[in-house]
Amino acid sequence: MHKAEIYFNDSSSINGYYLDIETPNHCPHCHTKIFPVVIGHSDITETETFPIFTVIFLCPSCKNHFVETYNKIKDKTFSIGYKPSNTIDEEVPSKIKDFFPRFYNIYSQALTAESYGLEELIGIGFRKSIEFLIKDFLIEIKKFSVDEISEMSLQNAINKIDDIKTKTLATKIYWLGNDETHYQKKHEDRNYTDMKIFIKLLYSYINSELTYLDAESIEKK
Ligand SMILES: [Zn+2]
Structure with a gap:
């Protein structure tokens, strides 16, 4: 030494x-x-x-x-x-962290990749994070069967979402995510920065739904 x-x-x-x-x-x-x-x-x-x-x-x-x-x-x-720590998005609502810890973990890893400038990995991480967000949302909140949703392609799972805005948003993130994974890029004017903006809106919509369901569950006394 x-x-x-x-x-x-x-x-x-x-x-x-x-x-x-x-x-x-x-x-x-x-x-x-x-x-x-x-x-x-x-x-x-x-x-x-x-x-x-x-x-x-x-x-x-x-x-x-x-x-x-x-x-x-x-x-x-x-x-x-030197201990690198995960980059976190401080805007992620506590309900999202509590209900979807796997999403939060993968999403945080993707943000960490971004903070290190690992541009080739960021979009792949975002793509994986929404797969967990959407599938866990359908299983935990919408009460679909675990077996059915787990085996499904992400696009088919997204199609199970009833709220049209949530479904559209998830679909577009999925498309952009495929561009980050595949050899040939289809949406050349878009990248992981767009994905990040859309993911923030997606978890906000899902958080709104969780908040609504919480209010709805109150019984008249
Ligand atoms: Zn060196």
Whole structure:
């Protein structure tokens, strides 16, 4: 393991101090064995466990940057690696998350792919997410049989939806999703950005229906 010294300012004194870190020996971009160059680092942040800081490295081989986060425990440092977290859509209503956790998980993974610029994977993820949203909606809310819906093509499942706007929206997302999956693209003026806008509206419609059913279920007393 190679080490580097990181200098921190100390607000309580004129002089700062150095901490030793072990530098990563592989580049996460080009996967070659490297001695990375330290480009910069964050301040130390207090957390519920140990204080943390993050160091930015440059790969001398492929010239890409990457980061690594460290715990500071007394005057020692320990890498806790780089842990990417899922990107989330904060607008997703709680009813949608509760009723359709599989949709929410896949949709969040697709958004994470988007945040990493993995353009070839985003639309495929969106396409898969609505399959779970539509099929679980039909099974959980519309009480279709699990066996019937599970085996059905997504288009046939969408055709079971009675609300015309929800059905149309789901169909169009499905078409655009097929473009993201197939070799030849049919709707060249559209892409995953359109899919994302339509998915937000689709889960809003489904949320409206859940909210309506909740109100409808109130008995007169
Ligand atoms: Zn590299």
